[in-house]
Amino acid sequence: FVLGIGLGVFTASIDPMSTIHTTTPGATPTLKDVWREMRTRSMSYAKNFAMVGLVFSTVECNIESV
Secondary structure, eight states, X not given: OHHHHHHHHHHHHHSTTXXXXXXXXXXXXXXXXXXXXXXXXXXXXXXXXXXXXXXXXXXXXXXXXX
């Protein structure tokens, strides 16, 4: 989960203009818009990494126990 948050912040800082929705179309994004985008992307990556880790550990433990 923590690795996903870090990766989300990193990818949002590299390409922040890709999915930012401002209040008025064509306006320069504010700091609040950028933070919202970083938070959204970080949580998305974190959930994905947590799910992959959960599936991997479950499958690995089941294989080892068999």
